[in-house]
Amino acid sequence: xxxxxxxxxxxxxxxxxxxxxxxxxxxxxxxxxxxxxxxxxxxxxxxxxxxxxxxxxxxxxxxxxxxxxxxxxxxxxxxxxxxxxxxxxxxxxxxxxxxxxxxxxxxxxxxxxxxxxxxxxxxxxxxxxxxxxxxxxxxxxxxxxxxxxxxxxxxxxxxxxxxxxxxxxxxxxxxxxxxxxxxxxxxxxxxxxxxxxxxxxxxxxxxxxxxxxxxxxx
Amino acid sequence: xxxxxxxxxxxxxxxxxxxxxxxxxxxxxxxxxxxxxxxxxxxxxxxxxxxxxxxxxxxxxxxxxxxxxxxxxxxxxxxxxxxxxxxxxxxxxxxxxxxxxxxxxxxxxxxxxxxxxxxxxxxxxxxxxxxxxxxxxxxxxxxxxxxxxxxxxxxxxxxxxxxxxxxxxxxxxxxxxxxxxxxxxxxxxxxxxxxxxxxxxxxxxxxxxxxxxxxxxxxxxxxxxxxxxxx
Numbered sequence: 001x002x003x004x005x006x007x008x009x010x011x012x013x014x015x016x017x018x019x020x021x022x023x024x025x026x027x028x029x030x031x032x033x034x035x036x037x038x039x040x041x042x043x044x045x046x047x048x049x050x051x052x053x054x055x056x057x058x059x060x061x062x063x064x065x066x067x068x069x070x071x072x073x074x075x076x077x078x079x080x081x082x083x084x085x086x087x088x089x090x091x092x093x094x095x096x097x098x099x100x101x102x103x104x105x106x107x108x109x110x111x112x113x114x115x116x117x118x119x120x121x122x123x124x125x126x127x128x129x130x131x132x133x134x135x136x137x138x139x140x141x142x143x144x145x146x147x148x149x150x151x152x153x154x155x156x157x158x159x160x161x162x163x164x165x166x167x168x169x170x171x172x173x174x175x176x177x178x179x180x181x182x183x184x185x186x187x188x189x190x191x192x193x194x195x196x197x198x199x200x201x202x203x204x205x206x207x208x209x210x211x212x213x214x215x216x217x218x
Numbered sequence: 219x220x221x222x223x224x225x226x227x228x229x230x231x232x233x234x235x236x237x238x239x240x241x242x243x244x245x246x247x248x249x250x251x252x253x254x255x256x257x258x259x260x261x262x263x264x265x266x267x268x269x270x271x272x273x274x275x276x277x278x279x280x281x282x283x284x285x286x287x288x289x290x291x292x293x294x295x296x297x298x299x300x301x302x303x304x305x306x307x308x309x310x311x312x313x314x315x316x317x318x319x320x321x322x323x324x325x326x327x328x329x330x331x332x333x334x335x336x337x338x339x340x341x342x343x344x345x346x347x348x349x350x351x352x353x354x355x356x357x358x359x360x361x362x363x364x365x366x367x368x369x370x371x372x373x374x375x376x377x378x379x380x381x382x383x384x385x386x387x388x389x390x391x392x393x394x395x396x397x398x399x400x401x402x403x404x405x406x407x408x409x410x411x412x413x414x415x416x417x418x419x420x421x422x423x424x425x426x427x428x429x430x431x432x433x434x435x436x437x438x439x440x441x442x443x444x445x446x447x448x449x
Contacts, residue, residue: 093338165343
């Protein structure tokens with residue numbers, strides 16, 4: 001069965017490594033913070049100026065001055081730090097953040113990503129996404145494999161305005177984990193109960209399928 | 219040097235039609251809400267506003283948009299404002315969307331005497347159109363120019379009579395860089411204290427960047443996304 005959002009977040013959480021600083025985008029990526037594997041320590045950076053983001057506050061303890069990049073009220077963990085936006089992006093551009101997880105509308109087999117604009121329809125702005133994808137060495141995209149009409153979002157070439165070029169290394173969808181290298185998607189794992197054929201059918205980009213594709217262990 | 223002005227009316231003297239303003243804040247967090255209310259009262263028009271976001275329909279910069287006081291917005295993300303989207307799609311409002319880190323650095327550069335810099339952000343996207351590209355360390359970068367403003371309006375938690383500022387938590391965001399980049403910088407603060415009360419070791423924005431400071435009359439501090447967990 002295809003994964004739900006929580007399943008995608010759980011699978012991405014398995015990519016976390018001890019000692020990493022991690023930036024999580026809005027939406028599914030935010031959920032990754034709930035499934036940090038036992039025995040490892042990571043710190044979450046939010047580009048509006050906090051390192052050491054904690055859980056949501058208890059009701060009545062919200063602080064209007066303490067939010068994440070999704071403008072949600074948050075708390076901080078012991079040892080947290082606040083800083084301004086220029087320093088925040090110095091951390092990001094300067095590659096001091098080890099992993100970026102973000103959502104996408106489309107990705108292509110050369111690692112391009114589109115996630116900020118649908119011409120004439122949705123123009124919200126790129127926020128920090130362009131800075132994040134241009135600089136991070138390790139970018140994982142959390143997204144749905146296809147749109148509501150059943151059209152693939154895992155493409156040969158993106159059709160929407162790009163956020164970044166050649167930057168995505170790994171994609172986790174409700175169906176599969178794929179790596180991007182040599183201008184192709186490489187199927188690494190499939191969601192429990194999902195067949196390789198189903199994944200191939202919903203992947204427009206070139207997909208390399210090994211003889212054996214293990215199921216994700218969640 | 220005493221930078222204190224009596225109130226918001228006095229603080230905003232000199233802001234005229236057609237000027238460029240920087241306004242601190244991220245979403246509704248750390249915005250100079252007293253000054254925005256005063257700009258609505260003043261009815262100043264044709265403003266170019268540099269601010270990471272554009273408020274929501276009925277708060278923050280959304281209030282200036284409602285009154286059609288803004289000619290152009292320079293922002294990174296404007297998704298929470300239906301009136302903004304309407305004015306932009308109808309062409310009433312000019313909009314320059316730029317990557318958030320580039321926006322922050324362009325403000326910082328403007329205040330720091332750096333006219334332009336190269337950044338990897340936006341290379342290969344429409345943000346890079348018309349901009350010089352250079353390869354550094356094997357990677358393409360685009361040239362981004364500094365931003366300055368006739369007035370920068372920032373909001374701090376505490377300030378002293380010398381204009382030294384301390385921000386609280388994530389309400390710091392764009393305020394320090396914008397304070398640097400204003401020809402005249404106005405700071406509205408929650409607490410205004412005599413010089414000497416703030417520990418010089420913990421000043422975020424030194425008073426040299428601030429020309430006018432006043433205690434805001436009222437801070438609503440609206441929360442955009444109230445997210446909680448149960449006890």
